[in-house]
Amino acid sequence: MSRPRPPALASCIERREVEPRNGTPAPSPLTNKRISGTKMVAPDDATKTAINVPAMGRVTAVFKVCIDETGAVAHSDLVRTSCFPRYDAQLAALIATWKYEPITDSQFTRACGAVTFIYKQNGPR
Numbered sequence: 001m002s003r004p005r006p007p008a009l010a011s012c013i014e015r016r017e018v019e020p021r022n023g024t025p026a027p028s029p030l031t032n033k034r035i036s037g038t039k040m041v042a043p044d045d046a047t048k049t050a051i052n053v054p055a056m057g058r059v060t061a062v063f064k065v066c067i068d069e070t071g072a073v074a075h076s077d078l079v080r081t082s083c084f085p086r087y088d089a090q091l092a093a094l095i096a097t098w099k100y101e102p103i104t105d106s107q108f109t110r111a112c113g114a115v116t117f118i119y120k121q122n123g124p125r
Contacts, residue, residue: 028113029103030065037098043087043119050084051121058120059084061091066112071100079114091117 043051043059051059061082068074076095082088095115103111 028115029111030067030100030113030115033071033101033103035071035099035101037094039115039117041090041094041117041119043084043090047084047087048121051119058118059087060119061088061117063091063095063115063117064112065095065098065115066110067100067103068110069102069108071102073098073100074110076115082117082119087119 059082062080064077
């Protein structure tokens with residue numbers, strides 16, 4: 001017998017299932033430019049347990065990340081929630097520690113790009 005989804009999570013999942021897809025995203029100027037910081041981050045144990053509800057097991061979050069002229073993260077904005085606010089906050093804190101190779105176009109410039117996180121969990125916890 002499957003466990004019911006908590007109401008807030010069910011609502012978030014349902015909204016995401018009907019979100020329109022805009023095709024292939026434009027290439028990010030930040031792709032392959034990160035020089036420090038990891039993208040591999042697992043949710044905390046409470047979130048891992050919540051992810052185990054039926055129809056989950058995999059969560060995706062997307063952030064718009066902007067860097068300054070030195071390659072430091074100037075700010076990030078959550079574009080697509082993972083449906084788990086604590087995990088989204090954990091990801092945002094991680095992004096703030098990243099460092100990128102400065103972007104140059106005859107001079108150092110600011111740049112923004114999308115960063116997608118996918119966390120997949122196999123089997124019951």
